[in-house]
Amino acid sequence: MATPLRTAAKVFYYARNFARDLAPQALFRRRLAGWLEQTRRSDGSVRQRVNYYNRLERPFAPSPAAVPVSRMPFSPSMYYYDLKEFARYFDPALLIDLEFGDVIDVPKMPAIVKDRPITDGNGNAVLMKLDKFRHFQLPADRQPFADKRPLVVWRGDLNNPIRTRFLDAVRDLPICDVGTPKKEAKAEYQKPYLTIDEQRRYRYIVSLEGNDVATNLKWIMSSNSLCLMPPPTYETWFAEREVRAGVHYVPLASDFSDLADRVAYFEKHPAEAERIVAAANAYCQKFRNERDEQAISLLVLYKYFVLGGQVKPDPEVWRFITG
The missing domain is CATH 3.40.50.11660 (Glycosyl transferase family 10, C-terminal domain)
Structure with a gap:
C-alpha cells in the first residue's frame, strides 16, 4: 500500500530519469573521464566494493544475446533506469549481457544482475544497484x-x-x-x-x-x-x-x-x-554516501567493459581497480 510520501517519491524518480533520457547523452559520456579521475583517488573501501560486486578476473567475450547499451530492455522500467543511470556514461554501442528480475542462478556468461546466490562460484553474476527504489529504503528511525x-x-x-x-x-x-x-x-x-x-x-x-x-x-x-x-x-x-x-x-x-x-x-x-x-x-x-555509490557503480561497469574487451583501460584507473 503506497503512502502519499512514497507516491511522490516515485513520481520524482520517474521524472528525473525521464529528464536524463531526454538530455543529450553525449553530455554524460564527456563527463566519464572526469568521474574516473575522481574515483581513482578514492580509498581502499571503494576498490574493495568494486571487486566484491564485480568478481570477474579474466577477459571474456559478450554472448550472442548481449544488447547495446542504447537498446537495453525498458521493462521492468526501474531496472532499466537504475542501470541506464550509469551505463549512459559509456559508448551506446557497447554490448552488455544482463538479467533483469529475481535471479536465483548464476548466469552462464558474465552478466549484470540485481542479485545472486551466495556461493564461491558466483563470479559471472555482476551486481549493480537495481530496483533500488523498492530495495534500498533506509528511513531514519527516531524511536529507541x-x-x-x-x-x-x-x-x-x-x-x-x-x-x-x-x-x-x-x-x-x-x-x-x-x-x-x-x-x-x-x-x-x-x-x-x-x-x-x-x-x-x-x-x-x-x-x-x-x-x-x-x-x-x-x-x-x-x-x-x-x-x-x-x-x-x-x-x-x-x-x-x-x-x-x-x-x-x-x-x-x-x-x-x-x-x-x-x-x-x-x-x-x-x-x-x-x-x-x-x-x-x-x-x-x-550506502548513504552518494558520491561513493556513484563511483562504485561506474567502476563496476568500467571493469565489466574492460574485461569484455570493449574498452581500453586507462592505466591509472585500472591500477586503482586491481590494486
Missing part, C-alpha cells in the same frame, strides 16, 4: 529500542516455503504479530497490512527471503529494531554475505524453534540487543 513494543512482527507474501514454515511455527506465540496481508492466503495466515513505520514500532522484526533476497532487510537494519533471520542465501548490492550473525542480526534456526528463546534472552539483555542494532545501523551508513 527500549521504547518499542516488546513483540515480534513480520508481514509479507507467502512466496517461499520458508515463510509458510515460519508462520506455522510461531504464529500462535503470544509474542508474535506475524502474517500476510494477502487475501488469497489461508485465513489463519492473514494479518492486517502494516507500513514500514508501523512495523518499526516493534522491538523485533523478522526478515525472510522471498523470491530471492529479503526486501525488508535493509530498512530493518537501518532502524532501531533488532533484526532476526535465518542466514541469507542470496545477496544484492547490500552485500548480504557480509552481514554477520550475532554482529548485525540475530540468527534463527531453520525451523524457528529458537525464536521465543531469542526474544526472551534479549528482553533480559537489552544492552546486547542495542549493540547489534548499532552495528546494523553502522553497516548501512556506507
